[in-house]
Amino acid sequence: MRDDRTGDEYVLHSANPSSGGAVTRIEAPAFLTLGNGPEQQELRRLLGTAN
Template identity: 60%
Template sequence: MRHEANLASGGNVAHIEVGAFLSSGRGPEHQELLRLIGTLLDDEAAHPSRA
């Protein structure tokens, strides 16, 4: 995945594996990615025939 820091944090761009990113901290970026992953899981549970 590609992570781009905001300008206040230097604006650096990094490429990192999703697992490594999620295990590296609990900031707002981590929480948002986990929320988005959760929406995929919720959709699959509601519509199992779409897989």
């Protein structure tokens, strides 16, 4: 997602219910540094930077 006011790109992550279901907003580069889970892999695929 992109903040219309600042232009910053971020991820709006919704955890699955078994993980508590929390919704968090995190800057895209920071989100990608959290690991190589399915969420990060999918974002990299969408960005065209899959490893």
